[in-house]
Each structure stands twice: as C-alpha cells, then as structure tokens.
Amino acid sequence: MQDKKKIYLILGIIIIISFVAELLFAHPHYHMIWNIIPGADVIIGFLGAWILIFIAKIVIANLLQRRENYYEEGSDQDA
Numbered sequence: 001m002q003d004k005k006k007i008y009l010i011l012g013i014i015i016i017i018s019f020v021a022e023l024l025f026a027h028p029h030y031h032m033i034w035n036i037i038p039g040a041d042v043i044i045g046f047l048g049a050w051i052l053i054f055i056a057k058i059v060i061a062n063l064l065q066r067r068e069n070y071y072e073e074g075s076d077q078d079a
Contacts, residue, residue, distance in 0.1 A: 018042045 019039040026041075034040040 015042065015046060 019042050022042055023038050028035075030036060034044065037043075
C-alpha cells in the first residue's frame with residue numbers, strides 16, 4: 001500500500017511541475033477555446049491518459065481475460 005502512495009505522490013509532483021513549466025515557459029497560443037485556461041494542455045493530457053488506462057484495465061481486460069481454469073476444463077486428461 002505504501003508503494004501506491006509513493007506513485008501517486010510522484011505523479012502529483014510531476015503534474016505540478018508540468019503545470020508550472022507551462023505557465024512560466026510556454027508561449028501563449030489562443031487557437032482553441034481551451035487554451036485560454038492556463039495549464040489546460042496538462043489537464044487534458046492527464047485526463048486522456050487516465051481514460052486510456054481505464055479503457056485498457058476495465059473494458060478490454062474483461063473482453064480478453066479468461067477464467068483461471070479455462071484451459072483445464074476442456075482437456076480430456078485427468079491430472
């Protein structure tokens with residue numbers, strides 16, 4: 001459980017550093033409506049990554065994973 005907290009702490013620090021770097025060093029470009037919000041690119045990227053992780057872990061895993069004894073059920077050998 002401690003490792004999970006470390007990962008979230010490191011992830012939070014990286015997000016904060018990215019946000020501050022965008023505020024300080026990024027040239028303002030107002031081509032799209034969301035570019036008016038400072039740090040919108042960081043927020044959109046972070047949310048997009050979490051959506052991809054959610055799709056991979058929940059939706060795709062349920063489609064591709066088999067039961068633990070899936071291959072043993074169909075075998076004719078009694079072990």
